[in-house]
Amino acid sequence: MSTDGVVPVAYAMHASPKRYALLLGAGISVAAGLPTASDVSGNMILAIARGRGEEIERGENNKVCLAWFKDTFGEPATFQRLMRELGISEENRKDGLKKFIYKTDDDRNPLSGIPTEAHRAIARLVKSAMISLIITTNFDTLMEEALKAEKVPYEVITEESDIKQMSVFPDRCRVLKVNGDFERGTLRITPEDLKNYPPAIEDYLRRIFGEYGLVICGWSGIYDTHLSRILCAADIPRRYPVFWSWKNERRVPPEVCQALLPNGINIDSADEFFKTLEVIIERFSRYEPRSTLSATAAMKKVKDALRETKPELFLPDLINEETDRVLAFLADRSRYKTDTIDGKEFYTTILREHEDVAAPLAAMVATVAQYDDDTFTDLVKDTIERLINVPPITLGFVDTKGLLRLRHYPALLVIYASGVVAVRTRHFNTLEAIVRRPMKYQYEGALREKVRYYLDINIWNVIGCCQEWITNITQKRFGTETRYQDYPYLVMYEIMQVLIPNRAVFFESLDIFEYIFGLAYLTGSIEEAIEKGEFCSSTPGPLQSRHLYLRQNLLRYQGHYPIFPLPSHVYIFLADLKQNAEGSTFFEGDLSLFEEANQNYAKGFGINPPKTGLTSRKSLIKSNCL
Template identity: 30%
Template sequence: MSTTLSPLVSLATSMHAQPGVYAVLLGSGVSTAAGIPTGWGVVRELVRRIAAADGGDSSAVDTAWGDPEAWWAENAEGKLGYSTLLEQLAPTAAARQGLLADFFEPDEDEREEGLKQPTKAHESLAKLVKNGLVGVIITTNFDRLMERALEAQGVTPQVIARPEAVNGMAPLVHSPATIIKLHGDYKDLGSRNTPDELNSYPAEWNALLSQVFDEYGLIVSGWSADWDTALVSALERTPNRRYPLYWDARSSKGDNAQRLLAARSGTIVPASSADEFFSELAGDIDALDRLSAPPLSAALALARLKRYLADPVRRIDLHDLVMRQVDAVVEHIAASPINSDGPLQWQDLQDTYEGYFSSIEQLAPLLEAGVWHDPEGAHDQLWVDVLQRLVDAGTAVPSQGWNDALYPARLLPAFAALAICGMTAMRRDREGLLIRLATEVEGRPRPGEEHVFPAAHLLHYLRLTSDDWVNALPRWEGTRWTYPASHMFVTDLWRYFKETYPAFDDYRAAYHGFEYRLGLVQEQLTPNIFLRAISGEYVGERAWGFDGVPLVEATFRRQIDRSRSQPWSHFLGGTDQLNDVVERHREVISRYKRW
């Protein structure tokens, strides 16, 4: 079964592979969408105003609007044209500016409505120019919307609005952006718009157009080819030798357009508007950029993340940056074995654990920096989405049988992400994020499991591994730990925090605080889930004060007392209930003492 590629996909692929080989031709359809009149539209309106000011009745005014050339021939001298009108109505530059501002510059109301400002088409095209995909823009429009869109992207274009300027222009290949305004600028008396003016071009325009149409591919939008006879002739004269022609469907329906498409073997691109055309084109090229971009170094990725965090406009870039690293972890999870040939060897299990911990090393600094540099929690949903993605990858239904030790190990990256985000949130006094991660992210621990568990229980030590398995790992050289799973995690997760906690004792104290909080969440959810709070080294030897209170509880209470927010009070049932809950929790974890 064959599949026909979308013309837009073909164009995006071609532009991405050969940046800079396409020029763009913009017609009035691109600017009228912004509420900007055509040059001829300005002429009609000015003639209508003259007819009204000249004392004409409504019939005369209607005639001036419907057939301005006939009205002008009967009531005025000279040939009707843009320059003729402006010379008579506004002979000075200042007068012209005042006369034309109403047509081309937005007033306060229009600015609020987004009129007479660069459209999505202008903005998307400006991004293509900035990224080197397009270098030449030909336009029949008088306005300066394209220039404004480029300047907003930090690009200063070379603007050629008069044919005599062609001889002094920089070569097209040497200019980052060239705008060729064939019909002039709206403030320029040399602007062209009448049928006679559009019937032929000066030699300079014809030479420049021949060069562009011969050396570049062409993307046409908003131009019908119905009135611009000279421009149609320039296209017909140029042989189709190098790159293809693409034309949007909305403006390519006329006879002239169809003839040009046939002569140059052009392609019609389905699009309901210029906004849709260029927005989708820019989006497709962005997707190709992401696909072909080499992996970022950890330092560069971290630098970009910090820039994106501070810019509300870059939310999508931030999401894509982080999720690219998440995707790499997901790929590692999918490629890791979940079964073994014969009895599982402890070295194989150790290698599997180490592979999962290593797989998150590029993502870990992004998570830590992301949570730390987002003190108001504007991006908390992103960190929830990251954990959910890792949980989904770790609980994906396998297509084959699985080993009871290898299958749950697929959730180790998710646990590491929970610990990184949770511990950073604790340090940043944003413990509500830890609670969100532990309760909102959900998954099924085993294929076919009926119940969906929150992350706090899904990532419980007893679900990820077993004390016997951990103690059997060759890395310990026969040493057996009192709390094996807790010891392994506190040891292996330090790699992600060595810059934050250079001293292991400081890091270990922070990790014990995370274990305590995770246990609080687990215990609160226990009535519906069957697993109690995790045990661990945080309740082991030397972890209790002389007053019988665990050190982590005392630290937790101090932090709660000085916290700006009260997420734990809310989660545990209110300030009045917090003390009772903490004391009951102390009774639970006191049973885990093993010395």
């Protein structure tokens, strides 16, 4: 095995600790002398046949004995049916299965397996905080024994586990045994068993494959048919690359390779692969310590990655590693503990800490929005989606000043920074990836429901509720003449100054972005009819904007409707929208949706709608009916 082939996966794992999950198959445990699932099911069927006084052949891939079982019992072989025919119950399960699971001596007595070098190297990688999630199709306990030997706490998850255990957050080591655990519950060992997984396991796998890169070893993708289908699903975002170590590339189904486009690594054995991987990662850790980036340095790293011949091999890891750092910060419950929870000083400290941790990531994503040619719109969307779905925490006290809301401040800064730049560069596909594609997940039992994020993540909701404290912070940081509403915008400008040095241009682009953000909210979140002028008396949080509060002193009422013009640069942008955005994915590629929201915004504020040259969806439907 060439050591050079292991360097890319070692570098990726070192650059993004705990963001690569292992997918381990039978090839890991075969070196310990344990049979594969196919061997186990075949051995059980042969034992059933012998018990009936029949001698049958196994056949290639168990085809002969599986056909015999179906002909004899009138149904395909499943683990539960094999157990029943062998007289094995839950009470005597462990003893009854041992002779099929473990290797045996000459008298067919089971011999305990011993963790291989691969198992032990993996356990050490978990201990060194490089890995936190292990998916295995094996039902033996060798991985657990290796973790115990390294004194690593772990949690085993099977289809019988509580849904609350099925987290993708890398806060502990989780061993997901997708085909079951030898010691308890259902095993999936026959082709019939492997056709489907329960909904909770399928949902968990989909979340894992979306959140993590993969390092695959000892798994061919041939027999675990449903697992292969989930892994190859086209609608799962791929935030990180897939590395697949194999002895024979041709054994991997071509449709799997086509869907995943894995980085292949030719190996001689799993033991050698994981030992080499461990050595190279340790070398990187010794000579390449990681450090916190400034916003300017973060932008430079993204620019350097985009100059690479294959930026897709570098940029996702760079962005995802920084996102991991932000999420790890937000998951630290101790940051929100204090004896003076009502103090201005504590709130100020927390606010500035969130800005500091988010600034490099906001700068990175904004740089992608500036220079990308639509290659990385999925990366932008996925980054924002991870931030708006930050795992919840409880504070242990009444959150009177919105500390928990500040946990969405990094998401807000990334959304605004990248959105303002996308407006400035007229990158409409990127704008769609920022304002409309990311979804917030709400859980109903084991399944997720996707909802729009605007009501939770807008400036008014995240920091607008603390007016007195924000006023104090604003005047100390930006001068006594500064309004408290300006605070988040001035913070954003500080982050973005390198990309948009002209202050007037920045704030013009900001006004346009906030208008688009408001229209996205009106398109995705409001179904009922909008009354004329209703937003004047009660303005929803996603429609609160800089230009709105700046012009409030200009409002003049006719009855109860204000004269409320939009800034001229918004009108200019909208006048050219049809020409600039046509053919893009902006508003799902249907600009009539944008126009309908544009008219609803105007109606809600009691103003004339800005001219766009577009036709609303309602007007299109009406004209088609005539």
